[in-house]
Amino acid sequence: MxxxxxxxxxxxxxxxxxxxxxxxxxxxxxxSQYTTKVIRESYNSEVEELVSIKDILEAELKLKDEPQQSLTSKKK
Known part of the structure; x- marks a missing residue:
């Protein structure tokens, strides 16, 4: 019943x-807040790594470019 x-x-x-x-x-x-925070931190970390890599590559390029410029100026 x-x-x-x-x-x-x-x-x-x-x-x-x-x-x-x-x-x-x-x-x-x-x-949602935690996920957003984790994604943001991960994104920021990746951006920082990419900026560091870019800076290293630019510095390397500048070092390689300087000897060529000095050789060019010596030939003149």
């Missing part, structure tokens, strides 16, 4: 469900 749900029981279930939904929304929000 089924026990019919009273209005009070239904209200309690609705209230509990709303609380669970709010808790889940908060968890998703926290995860």
């Amino acid at each position: 089924k026990t019919p749900l009273t209005n009070s029981m239904l209200c309690t279930l609705i209230h509990l469900t709303k609380n669970q939904l709010e808790a889940k929304r908060h968890e998703v929000s926290q995860l």
Whole structure:
């Protein structure tokens, strides 16, 4: 035999469900913020590495270019 749900029981279930939904929304929000933070940190790290590589390559190019310029000026 089924026990019919009273209005009070239904209200309690609705209230509990709303609380669970709010808790889940908060968890998703926290995860979203954490994920965004991790992605941002990873992106910034990659950008820093690329900038360092670019600087090294530019310095290397400048070093290789300087002897050629001095040789060219000596030939004149």
